[in-house]
Amino acid sequence: APAYPEARIALANLYRESGRARTAGKLCVEGLALVPNEVSLWRALGQARFAQGRGRAAWKAFKNALKLAPADGETHYNEGVALQMLHRRGLALRAYQRALALSPELIAADFNIGVIFREQGRAQAAISAFEHVLTRDPRHVAAHKALAETLLGAGRIDDWLTAFDRFEAACPDALPLAVMALEACQYRGDFAGLDRYLERLERDEFRAAGDTELADCLEELLYLLLFFDVDPEWHLSLYKRYDAVAGRVYGRPSPLPEERRPGKIRVGYLSGDLRSHVMGKMMWSAIERHDRERFELFFYSLSTASDEWTARYRGLSEHFEIIAELSEREAAKRIAADDLDLLVDLATNTAGAKPGILALKPARVQLTHVASAGVVGLSAVDFKLTDAYADLPENQQFQLETLLPMEGCVYPYGHVAPAPEHPFHRERIGIAADRIVIGGFVNQLKLSRRCLALWREILERVPNAILAVSPRSPEHRVIYGRLFSAAGIAHSRVCVVPQGRDDAENQARYNIVDFVLDPMPFGSANGSLEPLDMGVPVVTLAGRRHGERCAYSILANLGVMQTVAHSGREYVEIAVRLATDAAFRTEVAAAICNALEHSALTDMDAHTRHLERAYLEALEQRYPAALHAVRDGTDG
Missing domain, CATH: 3.40.50.2000 (Glycogen Phosphorylase B;)
Structure with a gap:
């Protein structure tokens, strides 16, 4: 019975849960062609579109469901999620409020209201919303984590530590707690507590609620462990674990065109710090010296902040895109449209990074630079840039990315003249x-x-x-x-x-x-x-x-x-x-x-030439067609 919706919905849900969201969506669309007023099919289609990361298509599905059943609180909630994916925060907020009016038990709506307040910079409203969630559910892991992060972001460190204690008492085996504990123990000077958490983490005693939470925690943990003396074998095991879960959370990379578009060698830079930030300032002295006759530059900003340093980067290229509010898949699709030869990551797992973009491999070759002393931990990233001193050859065995030594120093030098008038005497x-x-x-x-x-x-x-x-x-x-x-x-x-x-x-x-x-x-x-x-x-x-x-x-x-x-x-x-x-x-x-x-350190013209040669070496090893096209004069 092709028009039997219950069986079709059950099968669509099975497809979605097994990672076949596109097939699930197709099944729902076919069903709606037969019974266009079946509200459950519209809801199932919305869930399938969520799984595909298609916020706009999900919103359309849930709007159609609400036309048929306007008093369903959960559908209003899902509409809010879709709107939040599209960063239409005001509309999402009202959808969540409608959901709670119809179904007060929807704690997830309360939580998401807090997230929106935090995104809007309304820290106190966000704190109140997360506190409300915890009043209703004292073991709500995400609310504990979000509350603590909001307090820390507001500079309320003592309140953050108090929130950590409350989190620890309520959810002692939660993986997000253990990740937060590393910072909390360090900030308290509690080295014994720090050791206990590191030992329990190494024994894998903490649990994540699902793959998404696991990926989020590993992205934080892989960075935080750089600050502590830990076994490199354990660090490698976490890289491998992250690489596996990233594929499940972010999905498989979309295939890139077989034929390269003619033109210069196209190099993209992915960063949240193309602004007044130590990374943006450090990289400027190298990037501004690129050979523009040979390299075409693309910049992808993971931050909506814009300042005089951002203007400098914008001035280097016509290709400057803010992708901060795109999902990982949407951002990867946007980057892939530029047909890059090489994507250079300047974020790794630091704050504001989106390594899921790299997991989707939107460029033929990917390389991570000096964002941190670590690597991303993804097999989709081809190289980690280094130099003859910054890494020992033995370090290769403890990471997934291939070490790519450049000549000279991997860290760009930039002169900053001290202020002639200052208080430092x-x-x-x-x-x-x-x-x-x-x-x-x-x-x-x-x-x-x-x-x-x-x-x-x-x-x-x-x-x-x-x-x-x-x-x-x-x-x-x-x-x-x-x-x-x-x-x-x-x-x-x-x-x-x-x-x-x-x-x-x-x-x-x-x-x-x-x-x-x-x-x-x-x-x-x-x-x-x-x-x-x-x-x-x-x-x-x-x-x-x-x-x-x-x-x-x-x-x-x-x-x-x-x-x-x-x-x-x-x-x-x-x-x-x-x-x-x-x-x-x-x-x-x-x-x-x-x-x-x-010295070689301060010769920045030479530094950039060394950097470019490293980029060419990366292409030679992974995508020589780009170099051949340029050499053969097919670069337009």
């Missing part, structure tokens, strides 16, 4: 003239227990030294205090230097610094380039992971190796010598200033 800040000031201008997540233990030893060996830190806010200052207390570093040995009002003022902070300590295991690239640009020595401990070799790569390419240590003991000894031997400190500073004038 020792006498103004109250630092005695005989004090040795050690710079530690790093994110609090980088202050690992191992790092702080070495810093404490240095301070113990140099009684007249103080450690300078620069928290982003008064709330973050408290976090540094907790971490130093946990490490046994007296607050009297720490000097808080305020943030500058702009990059030039921030650069001027190094006027009061004698030398800088690079943290571990996640070292600083920009935090090394800045002081070196001011002639300030940087002490680094070269380890085995990429994150432990960022500053080493920078110093090796600069040609100043006196402050590179290969053991914790050597790291301490170099720092103590810099603090106690003024002649050595002067010698290193002079070597830095001399090298800045004519």
Whole structure:
């Protein structure tokens, strides 16, 4: 009986749940051709379109269902979900409110109202909405997570920690809790608690509610683990797990055209930081020097923010697309339409990234650059860009992406002139003239227990030294205090230097610094380039992971190796010598200033040529047809 809707709907749901959403949708469309007023078929079609990521088609299906059954709360809720997918937040909000008026038990509608408020920047309204959900369901994992994230985003760190405690008590085995715990324990200086969570995570004791939640958690976790000393074998197992679940969540890549469109070599950059952000600023000095006769540039922004740096990137190319509010599949489809030869990822798994786009492989070759010290963890990403110093060959066995070393330093150098007028003078800040000031201008997540233990030893060996830190806010200052207390570093040995009002003022902070300590295991690239640009020595401990070799790569390419240590003991000894031997400190500073004038690190024209050769090598290995087309003169 072809017109029998119940059987057709049951079969469509089975197809959808098994990943065959297109077949499910086709079955519903065929049924509606026979019985166009069957409301259940319209609802089933809407669910199939959801599974395909087709928000507009889902909205149309649910609108038709509501014409037939306008008093169904769940259909109003689903209409709200479709509208939210389309970023029509006002209409979605009203759909959820109608859903709750008809079906007050729909907690999911309450939750999504909170999400919309947060997206609209209405933090307090979002917090109230998530609290309302938790009043009704104290074990609602997503509401706990969303509440905590909203509080943290609002800078309410103590309230965030209280929300974490509540989450921990209600949902002790939830994977989102464990991911949040890594930051919460670090912010509290609770290293014992941090160890417990890391051990339980490695034993796989936490559970995700489904594949989507698992993928979301792994995307966060793969980044956070870069800050801690963990077994690389375990990290690799998580990359493999993420690679598998990403295929189920985001779907299979759509086939690309067999024939390449004529033209120059087309290179796209995918980032949420094409703006006033450390990544956007760092990459600018390389990207602006691209050979425009040979390369056509495309930019895909994962952020709706726009500022003077965004305008600079827009000025480099006619192809600048904001894809922040597109779904992963919609964004991948948009990128694929440009027929790229190479897509360069500048986000990995950092905040605001959408690695699901990369899982769908919208370009023939994909490469991840210097967004973090890690990789994305996707077999769809062909290469991880590195250099001869930043990665040991053995690191290949612990990641899915193939290491692609470029000549020179993988980290682009950019000069920032310090502000001529600034408040960073020792006498103004109250630092005695005989004090040795050690710079530690790093994110609090980088202050690992191992790092702080070495810093404490240095301070113990140099009684007249103080450690300078620069928290982003008064709330973050408290976090540094907790971490130093946990490490046994007296607050009297720490000097808080305020943030500058702009990059030039921030650069001027190094006027009061004698030398800088690079943290571990996640070292600083920009935090090394800045002081070196001011002639300030940087002490680094070269380890085995990429994150432990960022500053080493920078110093090796600069040609100043006196402050590179290969053991914790050597790291301490170099720092103590810099603090106690003024002649050595002067010698290193002079070597830095001399090298800045004519080193491979600061020759940015050469850097970009090396970068381009690495891109060409990637194409040669994975898609030589692009190079052949250009060489043969078929580039139009």
